Amino acid sequence: MDVGAWCSQSRVWVVAGKGGVGKTTITAALAATAAAVGLSVLVIELEGKHGLGTTFGRPGPVGYEAVPLRGPPPNGADRAATPPAGAIWARRLTPDDALLEYLADHGLQRVSRRLVSSGVLDVVATAIPGIRDVLVLGKVKQLERAAVADMIVLDAPATGHAMTFLTSASGLLDAARGGPVRQQAADVVELLQDSSRCRVLPVTLPEEMPVSETVESASMLEDRVGVHLGAVVVNGYEEGPAALECPTGDAARRAGTVLDPWALEAIEAAREFRLRRLRLVGEQVSRLGRELPLPQLRVPRLGTPAIGPRELDQLAAAMAHAIDALPATADTR
Amino acid sequence: MTDRPSESFPCVPASLAAVAERSTVIVCCGPGGVGKTTISATFALEAARRGRRACVVTVDPARRLADSLGVESLPNTPAEVHGDWPGELHAVMLDSKTTFDELVERYARDAGQAAAIKANRVYQNLTSALSGTQEYMAMEKLYELTGSGSYDVVVVDTPPTRNALDLLDAPRRLTQFLENRLFRALMMPTRLSLKALNVATQALLKTISRVAGAEIVQDAVTFFQAFEGMEVGFDERARAVRELLADPATAYVVVTSPRSDALGEAEFFAERLGERGVHAAALVVNRIHPRFSPEGAHVPEAPAGSELAALVDNLTELDEIAGIEEGAFGGLAARVAPAPVGCVPLLGTDVHDVSGLVAVADALFGAAPHAADAAGPPAGEGTAVG
Numbered sequence: 257m258d259v260g261a262w263c264s265q266s267r268v269w270v271v272a273g274k275g276g277v278g279k280t281t282i283t284a285a286l287a288a289t290a291a292a293v294g295l296s297v298l299v300i301e302l303e304g305k306h307g308l309g310t311t312f313g314r315p316g317p318v319g320y321e322a323v324p325l326r327g328p329p330p331n332g333a334d335r336a337a338t339p340p341a342g343a344i345w346a347r348r349l350t351p352d353d354a355l356l357e358y359l360a361d362h363g364l365q366r367v368s369r370r371l372v373s374s375g376v377l378d379v380v381a382t383a384i385p386g387i388r389d390v391l392v393l394g395k396v397k398q399l400e401r402a403a404v405a406d407m408i409v410l411d412a413p414a415t416g417h418a419m420t421f422l423t424s425a426s427g428l429l430d431a432a433r434g435g436p437v438r439q440q441a442a443d444v445v446e447l448l449q450d451s452s453r454c455r456v457l458p459v460t461l462p463e464e465m466p467v468s469e470t471v472e473s474a475s476m477l478e479d480r481v482g483v484h485l486g487a488v489v490v491n492g493y494e495e496g497p498a499a500l501e502c503p504t505g506d507a508a509r510r511a512g513t514v515l516d517p518w519a520l521e522a523i524e525a526a527r528e529f530r531l532r533r534l535r536l537v538g539e540q541v542s543r544l545g546r547e548l549p550l551p552q553l554r555v556p557r558l559g560t561p562a563i564g565p566r567e568l569d570q571l572a573a574a575m576a577h578a579i580d581a582l583p584a585t586a587d588t589r
Numbered sequence: 590m591t592d593r594p595s596e597s598f599p600c601v602p603a604s605l606a607a608v609a610e611r612s613t614v615i616v617c618c619g620p621g622g623v624g625k626t627t628i629s630a631t632f633a634l635e636a637a638r639r640g641r642r643a644c645v646v647t648v649d650p651a652r653r654l655a656d657s658l659g660v661e662s663l664p665n666t667p668a669e670v671h672g673d674w675p676g677e678l679h680a681v682m683l684d685s686k687t688t689f690d691e692l693v694e695r696y697a698r699d700a701g702q703a704a705a706i707k708a709n710r711v712y713q714n715l716t717s718a719l720s721g722t723q724e725y726m727a728m729e730k731l732y733e734l735t736g737s738g739s740y741d742v743v744v745v746d747t748p749p750t751r752n753a754l755d756l757l758d759a760p761r762r763l764t765q766f767l768e769n770r771l772f773r774a775l776m777m778p779t780r781l782s783l784k785a786l787n788v789a790t791q792a793l794l795k796t797i798s799r800v801a802g803a804e805i806v807q808d809a810v811t812f813f814q815a816f817e818g819m820e821v822g823f824d825e826r827a828r829a830v831r832e833l834l835a836d837p838a839t840a841y842v843v844v845t846s847p848r849s850d851a852l853g854e855a856e857f858f859a860e861r862l863g864e865r866g867v868h869a870a871a872l873v874v875n876r877i878h879p880r881f882s883p884e885g886a887h888v889p890e891a892p893a894g895s896e897l898a899a900l901v902d903n904l905t906e907l908d909e910i911a912g913i914e915e916g917a918f919g920g921l922a923a924r925v926a927p928a929p930v931g932c933v934p935l936l937g938t939d940v941h942d943v944s945g946l947v948a949v950a951d952a953l954f955g956a957a958p959h960a961a962d963a964a965g966p967p968a969g970e971g972t973a974v975g
Contacts, residue, residue, distance in 0.1 A: 275620065275621025276846070280850070374769075375765060375769050378719060379711070379769055382711050435799070496903070497899045497903075499896035499897075499900055500899070504900055507900055511891055511898075513891055516889065518882075518886065519886075522883075522904055523881075523889075523903075523904045526881040526900075526904040526907045526908075529879065530907065559906060559910045560913065563849075
């Protein structure tokens with residue numbers, strides 16, 4: 257499937273997954289993939305992590321105001337301008353920021369700071385669980401409606417919290433008895449359920465626990481919230497050369513090489529280690545395919561512990577390749 | 590076994606074992622997804638292997654591990670895990686809501702007050718909606734178990750806290766919530782006190798009603814009314830929990846993986862602990878790639894394009910990853926120094942039974958005497974590391 261067409265199926269993409277699976281990396285890779293085909297991208301971070309900027313070679317936290325991470329500079333001097341084609345911008349939305357803006361939009365700017373600082377917000381948020389999440393998603397909806405970018409990628413909180421995050425609006429609809437917050441929740445639910453506007457992209461590692469958790473939470477999100485799952489991203493996927501099947505002793509004989517005993521032992525141990533891991537990867541990926549029948553976007557495991565711009569490009573290329581390989585009819589959901 | 594880390598790792602099993610042997614409270618903290626639950630259970634297991642009565646409080650165990658520890662059927666009540674060790678191993682899965690209910694029952698005037706609180710909507714949402722409450726309940730459980738006298742050591746696995754500070758601030762945060770002055774003022778029934786609310790406060794209340802509906806204010810007032818009189822007991826309890834957390838005998842074990850994002854979070858955590866005057870008792874780096882060649886060894890030559898060349902490349906690649914990982918956590922190890930650093934090699938799959946925990950304990954603390962010559966896991970059935 258054409259990468260641009262695939263990315264344009266919805267404006268909002270929510271990248272979700274358990275902690276440690278590389279959500280932020282995949283968020284960045286998806287943004288880079290879309291920007292590479294000329295789309296403008298806004299990445300939204302919800303937690304004050306430092307990972308996103310580093311990935312683009314711009315370390316430091318992202319703030320409430322959008323900052324450019326990659327691509328052509330904005331047209332003109334307008335700071336509020338939207339990212340131009342092929343650019344990636346990012347901003348961070350916290351519930352407090354979203355609330356302050358919400359209150360300001362409703363002409364209540366004067367009391368808003370105090371509402372947050374007095375701890376009253378905590379009381380209100382507890383009385384109406386999910387209000388923080390709904391406010392953030394409400395802001396995302398506003399950005400989506402304003403079409404600030406061709407693609408808006410949301411780095412969702414870790415699963416567990418991601419579940420609450422995405423189910424918050426429907427939960428609030430059941431609980432709230434009226435008022436603008438209820439309307440906000442209704443708008444958010446509408447956004448989440450409309451596949452032409454929003455899709456969820458679960459991310460997993462090809463390991464047992466992440467796969468189990470992804471299968472469970474993805475199905476739950478579909479059933480409870482009615483979200484549309486775009487595909488499932490398998491981060492850290494790996495394949496090995498066929499030669500791994502060949503015992504080291506045999507390989508040495510065939511190559512006419514006599515190995516030192518330590519070398520024979522080390523090469524053989526490394527071979528067995530790799531084979532065992534590849535077998536586990538294969539098992540988990542096929543289990544994922546059986547239990548969560550979605551197109552898989554497999555992104556390779558990189559040997560480096562940190563992801564910088566160079567690694568990001570590798571991942572984006574792999575992702576584009578995987579999207580390219582999807583049948584054009586892959587998305588009929 | 591070939592995939593044990595080589596001697597070049599900065600492992601100090603002897604002093605790491607001292608943490609399991611001597612501490613009375615062990616708090617395992619660190620970023621999510623690094624295998625904190627497994628490492629917590631491993632510390633408790635090691636204490637049991639050293640003849641102590643240990644209890645591990647797990648917060649969100651993987652289902653299969655929960656099954657094999659037998660904690661899932663009976664949340665919030667410790668169950669003994671039987672095995673071949675001289676001490677005792679108990680495990681309990683934290684149920685925040687029940688823990689909170691028990692606290693309410695303990696401090697309520699009478700059954701009526703407890704019932705009124707438990708029926709309140711704000712209270713019912715408190716554990717899930719007020720950030721830090723789950724963390725506090727984990728600490729509360731820790732306090733309760735420590736005081737029970739049934740265990741020599743209690744190990745607590747902490748929730749995957751987004752903000753490292755939540756853990757230490759949790760007790761205070763809840764009491765602050767319970768003491769919210771604005772709502773306390775609202776509870777006073779006289780006209781006079783309503784007048785005492787200043788203009789700004791009235792504006793706030795109007796705002797809340799306007800945005801979220803007037804019932805919300807009513808719900809909150811009812812909650813604080815129901816809680817009336819219990820804040821003192823709660824406050825004292827929270828102070829006791831805070832003291833336990835700050836006690837020098839409480840050992841904080843920072844758990845991480847060698848991935849840079851996890852290391853960054855772990856470093857942040859260690860820094861915050863330091864700001865509170867708390868020093869990490871140990872650092873555990875989970876899922877480290879093993880190194881296969883001896884340090885400085887010269888990789889053998891192989892004819893280009895041969896199978897052997899591919900196998901040599903595989904060796905080089907894995908050794909390179911191991912080398913990068915070793916370098917990556919050096920900074921964190923230096924920050925927590927002189928705390929010992931424990932390393933658990935990556936073997937492939939999640940830990941989901943007691944024998945898996947034993948394998949991790951062997952890697953971390955050295956094999957128990959009776960298990961020293963046990964064979965490694967069969968290929969494809971790696972027992973560690975979650």
